[in-house]
Amino acid sequence: MEISNGAFGEFGGMFVPEILVPTLTELAAAFEEALRDPAFMAEFDGLLREYAGRETPLYRCRNLTAGTKATIYLKREDLLHGGAHKTNQVIGQVLLARRMGKTRLIAETGAGQHGVATALAGALFKMRTRVYMGSKDMERQAPNVWRMRLMGTEVMPVETGSRGLKDAINEALRDWSASYEDTHYLLGTVAGPHPFPTMVREFQRVIGREAKRQIMVAEGRLPDAVFACVGGGSNAIGMFADFIDEPSVRLIGAEPAGHGLHTDKHGSTLEKGRPGILHGSYSYVLQDENGQIRESHSISAGLDYPGVGPQHSYLHRTGRAQYIGITDAEALDAFTLLSREEGIIPALESAHALALALKFAMEDKEPRLYVVNLSGRGDKDVDQVMPHIKLEVR
């Protein structure tokens, strides 16, 4: 594919209706300018510190790795205000929206974490906020719907297609093609048209930057690998970005293998998809032989997406990063295990990353040092997970 804008190798681009191009071009310019503006970056860093609670801890698991030779550190994005890493980049984008004179925010959400983050930013900056959410996701993430509404955000149910994250993005793009004059579309991941994959990465880069500094202080060396879950891929890019140029550090993404990669109920876009155009960029996509987008599946709404950010496609194609599927069942096991062993309830999304790191740890013959991005906390998932996990009552 020949790509003019925001290319990651052959991936990326700005594949949107012509009407959105002036808005995206303006956004790209505003973003470039803001990155070089010390006052903007100071306000961004200040809000991350005082409002969102950065830096987040890097915590060494005490019990989880017993019986293995691995040391696992968790980057505690679950402790960030809002309950997930999403808050980082939302603050960056809302500052940018204000700088561009926008007065209204729209966003899509899957698990509801990005919706909640957008809602808190909308409240903080007094912007009218509307979040599109698939009606299927509204059912399985009801507490997050309520949180958004509590903060004054309008939650719009999306009934089209598979009623999930993909369809919510479609609706947000449709809204934006009529509302761009006063509205910023606060896309929640590193997918989408240029400049989103670059912009969201830069606003999430803080995760890996802190983790790198923290692991050097704690262990005096770089980790052997960093792990993160990949739906659209924003927490993974945030963790990977500062390690990409460190060849000794493996970058490993956990994709949602759902019921298993031998079934059609999964969301493993990089392992099972092929390049195509969905939501504005050329990247791997789950699709049928005619190019119709397939429905993905994951127990975790935040990973239930048939596309992926174009930089992940590039890292996959070049072999710099590896992407491996974790099933619903494996994620549930990790969810339970981390709760039991460390007293930390992870988001189902993050449980995929942890499950993958534990798989590596079990097989390692040598001592290894791993960092797992614990991208969100699991409170939102408790209602959904309850029927799947049988607890021994003591």
Place this chain on the structure above:
Amino acid sequence: MSGSEKKKGRYARLFARLGEAGEGAFIPFVMLGDPNEGESEAIIETLIESGADALELGMPFSDPIADGPVIQTAANRALEAGITPDDCFRIAANIRSRHEDIPMGLLVYANLLIGRGPESFYERASASGLDSVLVADVPTVEASAFARHALASGIDPVFIVPPNASDDKIREIAGLTKGYAYFLGRAGVTGADREMAAPVSSRVELLKRAGSPPVVIGFGISRPLHVRAAIESGAAGAIAGSATVAIIAENLGDPEKTREEVARFVRVMKSGTRRLG
């Protein structure tokens, strides 16, 4: 018809003929395969019999981000009927076999071209008798490879001129678009619920001065007075998508009534293309 006439292309011949007659073009849009292959082909025949000057035909896609609810639902009906791109090309080829002169444009989303490979997609479009292809999510900035393959296959690549296009962008599109220029009557996605916006004549004029092929206005066109307003703003024609598709949606299960209503709609809309006095 002389060889050079034929070489001019169906769009050029149509607009020349209508221009001499002092008329604009009425171009209905339907989704190929909506509500199924057989009825879709019959509906398209009815469009032609009732006076459609050209056809804009959609290829159903699962995630049509430029379309409002009416056309999204039409795509879903076609997909649920099992319609594939091959079926769409077959319907187009059947229509072409019976109607040598009517210009036929295809409206499609990029991923349907990627799967087959743009080169082979345009080849197939050309072999099916289509004249133009508009890729809804490929803007000019990403269009060079698409346009090159289209032209190599004898397909006119059509580009959209949005209402927020700068003067420079309008001049660029005037040079890139072939067959016709698709001018958006308003912002947003397809749909007849919001009418086309106020005067567009200065933008249409700018396109023409920059050497654009004839300008056709779409989005928000649902009544003859919209068609008349489009023609009076200097456009050579008007496209009605959602309003046409809505007739199919309202008469599902009654193919005969669908065709009657579609025929009535085309005749009344066509009447808006004739200049008064």
